[in-house]
Amino acid sequence: xxESDIEGIRAWLVECGLAGAGEADILSGFGDRCAASDLPLAxxxxxxxTLHPIYEGRAFRWRDDGVEEKVMTEYxxxxxxxxxxSWQRTVFYHLLVSGGSERxxxxxxxxxxxxxxxxxxRAEGYTDYVAFVHRFASAGSIxxxxxxxxxxxxxxxxxxxxxxxxxxxxxxxxxxxxxKCASLGRIAGxxxxxxxxxxxxxxxxxxxxxxxxxxxxxxxxxxxxxxxxTAISDSAEPEEIIPFxxxxxxxxxxxxxxxxxxxxxxxxxxxxAIFAAASGRKSKTDACRAALHAERxxxxxxxxxxxxxxxxxxxxxxxxLGLHVGEVFYGNIGSxxxxxxxxxxxxxxxxxxxxxxxxxVDRHVLVSSDFFAATPEEDRAAFVSVGRFALRGxxxxxxxFTLDPALL
Numbered sequence: 001x002x003e004s005d006i007e008g009i010r011a012w013l014v015e016c017g018l019a020g021a022g023e024a025d026i027l028s029g030f031g032d033r034c035a036a037s038d039l040p041l042a043x044x045x046x047x048x049x050t051l052h053p054i055y056e057g058r059a060f061r062w063r064d065d066g067v068e069e070k071v072m073t074e075y076x077x078x079x080x081x082x083x084x085x086s087w088q089r090t091v092f093y094h095l096l097v098s099g100g101s102e103r104x105x106x107x108x109x110x111x112x113x114x115x116x117x118x119x120x121x122r123a124e125g126y127t128d129y130v131a132f133v134h135r136f137a138s139a140g141s142i143x144x145x146x147x148x149x150x151x152x153x154x155x156x157x158x159x160x161x162x163x164x165x166x167x168x169x170x171x172x173x174x175x176x177x178x179x180k181c182a183s184l185g186r187i188a189g190x191x192x193x194x195x196x197x198x199x200x201x202x203x204x205x206x207x208x209x210x211x212x213x214x215x216x217x218x219x220x221x222x223x224x225x226x227x228x229x230t231a232i233s234d235s236a237e238p239e240e241i242i243p244f245x246x247x248x249x250x251x252x253x254x255x256x257x258x259x260x261x262x263x264x265x266x267x268x269x270x271x272x273a274i275f276a277a278a279s280g281r282k283s284k285t286d287a288c289r290a291a292l293h294a295e296r297x298x299x300x301x302x303x304x305x306x307x308x309x310x311x312x313x314x315x316x317x318x319x320x321l322g323l324h325v326g327e328v329f330y331g332n333i334g335s336x337x338x339x340x341x342x343x344x345x346x347x348x349x350x351x352x353x354x355x356x357x358x359x360x361v362d363r364h365v366l367v368s369s370d371f372f373a374a375t376p377e378e379d380r381a382a383f384v385s386v387g388r389f390a391l392r393g394x395x396x397x398x399x400x401f402t403l404d405p406a407l408l
Contacts, residue, residue: 214331
């Protein structure tokens with residue numbers, strides 16, 4: 001590999017970073033280009049931490065022999081248990097704690113037997129191994145993403161030459177920067193969706209961040225909260241409250257997402273969500289059907305959750321749910337220093353009042369007359385009227401409906 005080849009690959013890596021290429025594509029293209037330029041890479045692994053509520057990071061793989069292998073793996077916490085023990089038997093960990101940045105091990109001479117996978121690599125015919133760690137300065141770190149890890153293997157007889165290693169040293173920093181750029185984009189998407197909601201997160205990342213920018217739209221509105229939450233929070237041990245809320249929020253949110261809805265706000269034990277409906281009767285009908293599907297999923301999942309919590313001696317509850325259909329404004333509201341991407345309008349207030357009526361009429365689900373009217377005709381038979389009510393803060397009294405207990 002000559003200097004022209006190195007500069008060509010560097011330029012390609014810069015273009016990948018600017019174009020928003022994914023980590024797996026960057027690594028694959030890098031490996032293919034190196035191999036085509038007489039740098040005899042046979043296998044590569046990139047590891048980079050992330051900022052995610054579940055995963056600590058991601059690992060990306062490339063190989064030149066066509067053997068099918070999972071290109072990307074997300075890994076959990078490596079701070080305890082078997083995961084910690086496995087991480088501590090890697091070359092990466094050795095470099096991290098020793099402060100080193102590079103480690104080469106000649107596999108044909110039996111080096112590296114104390115590290116994970118290196119004995120297997122030797123048995124598979126690889127002759128040489130080199131690993132690099134590039135640390136990020138504190139200003140360039142985000143969460144646990146404070147370093148870039150990469151390892152390369154070759155089958156070349158005699159292993160990597162000094163020229164091969166010099167070329168890798170010249171290229172690895174550009175590879176690290178390109179991969180980091182892709183990972184930062186992924187982190188931004190994850191954080192926006194986790195904290196704002198899936199649809200709201202996508203809209204914010206697409207550039208809809210100006211104060212006062214909002215869309216008028218039709219939607220089915222979902223507002224749910226937990227039965228007896230105040231009493232439970234008053235009587236339970238403080239350390240039990242967060243796991244309690246997490247358990248029930250998980251079943252509520254996954255039910256909404258699987259049915260095609262978007263969660264906009266978590267307010268203590270309350271959840272505000274929407275099922276978007278474009279103009280037209282059919283779209284409203286589809287949104288109502290999706291909301292009812294989410295309600296069924298929630299009801300099905302609450303039962304095993306409550307059984308498991310009761311068996312463990314933990315407090316249990318049920319969900320109260322209000323459903324309504326109407327027009328809302330969906331967008332950025334707030335000050336120049338603090339914006340919220342949410343929905344506002346009379347319909348939002350109305351759905352929360354409908355949900356609060358569940359306690360008064362002792363029903364887990366209440367829907368508005370507008371929702372009932374927009375519900376698919378074949379589904380209306382499952383509803384019964386609970387009467388006409390004047391809702392606090394709502395200018396008109398209306399009839400409310402619930403799912404027929406005899407059919408549940």
